[in-house]
Amino acid sequence: MTTLLILMLERVGILLIVVFLLSRMSSFRKIIDNEHGMKEKMLLIAVFGTFGIISNYTGIEIRGGEVSSQVWQTDVDLGSALANTRVLGVALGGLLGGPLVGLGVGMIAGLHRMTLGGFTAVACGVSTLLAGIVTGLIGKRFQKNEKNTPWRAVVIGIVMECVQMGIILMAARPFEDALTLVKVIAMPMILINGFGTLLFMLIIQSILQEEERTRALQTHKALYIADQTMPFFRQGLNAHSCREVAAIILKWTNADAISITNQHQVLAHVGTGADHHVAMKSVATQLTKNVLEQGRILKARSREEIQCFHQSCTLHAAIVLPLKVHGKTAGTLKLYFTNPNQMDQVEQELAEGLGKLFSTQLELAEAELQSKLLKDAEIKALQAQVHPHFLFNAINTISVLCRTDSEKARELLLKLSVFFRSNLQGARQMLIPLQKELEHVEAYLSLEQARFPDKYKVCLDIEPSIEKVLIPPFTLQPLVENAVRHAFLKSKTKRIGQVTVRAYEENDQMVLVTEDNGNGIDSDLLDILGKRTVDSAEGTGTALYNIRKRIEEIYGEEARFHIQSERDAGTKIVITLPLSHNQWGDQHAESLYRG
Structure with missing residues (x-):
């Protein structure tokens, strides 16, 4: 035995x-x-x-x-x-x-x-x-x-x-x-x-x-990466957020390079190959174009399959995943490897999991933006209302000009049309080009100056390079209207009022300045204006509060709203908005604008 x-x-x-x-x-x-x-x-x-x-x-x-x-x-x-x-x-x-x-x-x-x-x-x-x-x-x-x-x-x-x-x-x-x-x-x-x-x-x-x-380690890693990237993806697909996301993914995976694109251009590339895979350039690799067209995951295990245009590119393998928002491909996430053997099953499954999580985050980001838009609807509806006196005064002014200056009357009718159209469009949009906001301002000023031709002068100083940058509607027009209606009311001086609107780029930010030489604001009101509404003889401060509230909701801590004023010396309001936010918002808001 x-x-x-x-x-x-x-x-x-x-x-x-x-x-x-x-x-x-x-x-x-x-x-x-x-x-x-x-x-x-x-x-x-x-x-x-x-x-x-x-x-x-x-x-x-x-x-x-x-x-x-x-x-x-x-x-x-x-x-x-x-x-x-x-x-x-x-x-x-x-x-x-x-x-x-x-x-x-x-x-x-x-x-x-x-x-x-x-x-x-x-x-x-x-x-x-x-x-x-x-x-x-x-x-x-x-x-x-x-x-x-x-x-x-x-x-x-x-x-x-x-x-x-x-x-x-x-x-x-x-x-x-x-x-x-x-x-x-x-x-x-x-x-x-x-x-x-x-x-x-x-x-x-x-x-x-x-x-x-x-699987537990993969899940933990994927959830950790998702948690670290969520604050950036909440900003949507833009150069700043994607650069931060790519750096996080590169740190926590075995990939040699991470790239993120939208439908048209590379938003970020971190790691090997950054010398020729340059951010903000058009999508160059055929593999990425195929993913954008087909909306499915594609893999490559050779430089020929990646089809990079650079002859000495050291990236020899890649996983390219579509980033989808409501079923449509909004961009791609790419994990590159210098050695095809590094692209093992674990890395592929992790990448696929991240692609799904990031798509969900982008959908949540868009839903959050839509939620902000709905929350803002009441504010915008109030802003879109035209003061009856302003309308009646504009019509009376145009009526008088019809007898004395028909060409001027015709011009003002067109400006009134632009003003109404801007009000209606602004109530529907979350972001509009700065140029559209300036049209709204100019239309308002044309109508007011027709009534009071010698009361004040307006100066617009706008850098042409930022005219297409997106800003929330009703950002400048209410400030200009405030200056016209309140800054020169019962002025103790007989000087001609001056309203200046400036817009320029500084340190990757857009700075909007509205300044007047009017009555100024009392110091006891200055600290609370913009933070809440007030009850005063000059007004309620609702416009300032609404503007500040909306830019904080859209841009978070990246935006700044500052009021400087001195009694009888005028008021200066400075709004600072991040330009990086516009990389994703551009495409999103343009589609809203067309709709």
């Missing part, structure tokens, strides 16, 4: 070596880890059927109670039998794969055993098939029960081996030989198959636990 036990332990060792080698293969790990479709079931039948065949060939021949030392069994004498680990592979196949796999493995191993011969060939073949069917049926429940442990599999394997011994006693003839065989092989086979089942299940459990740990 001891000799047989040692020899069978060697045979189990062979199978376990094979299992260990298979466990290092990603394809086998996927089969074990995932739900089994028909393809996976066929692969399991092939793998465990092969185990059964190997077990038959490496079985130990038993003749008259004596153990043969022959290593490879291809033909068993009529009076001989085999002690092997065949049921081990069959039982495990059934437990892991279910009824179809158990049946398939049982048939392969059982039929093969019959072809080798021996007086127990039929009994062993039948018991093998029965073991496959029974463990397959058990396996259907075994897979769903989270409480199952390797020890339960061991018990099932031992029971199947005992059943095989019973079938040999019932079916093998002569009975005396069958009984002698069972006495010799029963205990070693039960012990070794139980031990082999335990080791095998521990390996499988290790695979599953390793996969779970890997």
Whole structure:
């Protein structure tokens, strides 16, 4: 018995070596880890059927109670039998794969055993098939029960081996030989198959636990990256936010370079290749263009597949993922590698997870902007209302000019039309070009100056390069209107009023300045104006409060709103807005503007 036990332990060792080698293969790990479709079931039948065949060939021949030392069994004498680990592979196949796999493995191993011969060939073949069917049926429940442990599999394997011994006693003839065989092989086979089942299940459990740990680490990393990038993606796809996001992703992945684009240009490229993959340039690689067109993940494992225009580019592999907002591709996230081997399955799955998370973040960013727009609707509706006196005065002025200066009257009618149109458009938009806001200001001033031609002068000093930069509507017009209506009211001096509007770029920011030489503001009101409405004889300060509130909601801490004033010396209001915010807002607001 001891000799047989040692020899069978060697045979189990062979199978376990094979299992260990298979466990290092990603394809086998996927089969074990995932739900089994028909393809996976066929692969399991092939793998465990092969185990059964190997077990038959490496079985130990038993003749008259004596153990043969022959290593490879291809033909068993009529009076001989085999002690092997065949049921081990069959039982495990059934437990892991279910009824179809158990049946398939049982048939392969059982039929093969019959072809080798021996007086127990039929009994062993039948018991093998029965073991496959029974463990397959058990396996259907075994897979769903989270409480199952390797020890339960061991018990099932031992029971199947005992059943095989019973079938040999019932079916093998002569009975005396069958009984002698069972006495010799029963205990070693039960012990070794139980031990082999335990080791095998521990390996499988290790695979599953390793996969779970890997997924947990991937999930943790992906969520951490998502948490770090969320404040930037909330700003949308712009150069500043994408540069920060790309730096975070590069730090926490094995990629050699990270690039983020919108539909037309590279917004950020961090890492290797930054010398020619330049931010704010048009999308150059064909691979990225294909992703933008097709809206699906594409991978490349050579520089030729990436199709970079730069001949000495060291990036030789890439994963390009579409960033989608409401089902439409708004841009791409690209992970580049200098060595294609770095782009392993873990990095690919992490990248795919990040792509989905970032798409969700962009959708949330747009939803947040829309929410701000809805919250701002009431404010804009109030701002869009025209003061009845202003309308009546404008109409009266135009009516008088119709008799005295028809061309001037026609010009003012057009300005009144522009003023109304700007009010209506501003109530619908979140951002408009600075040029449109200036048209609103000029239309208002034209109508007011027609009524009071010598009351004040207006100077506009605007840098042409920022005329298309987007700003919230009703940012400058209410300030100019405030100056006209309040700054020169009951002025103690007889000087002509001066209103100056300036707009210029400074340190990647746009500065809007509205200045007058009017009455100024009392110091006790200066600290609270813009922070809340007030109750005073000059007005409520609603316009200043609304402007400040809206720019804080849209730009956050990147915007500044500052009031300088001195009694009888005038008022200066300075608004500072970040230019980086416009990279994503440009495309978004233009679509709103057209709508």
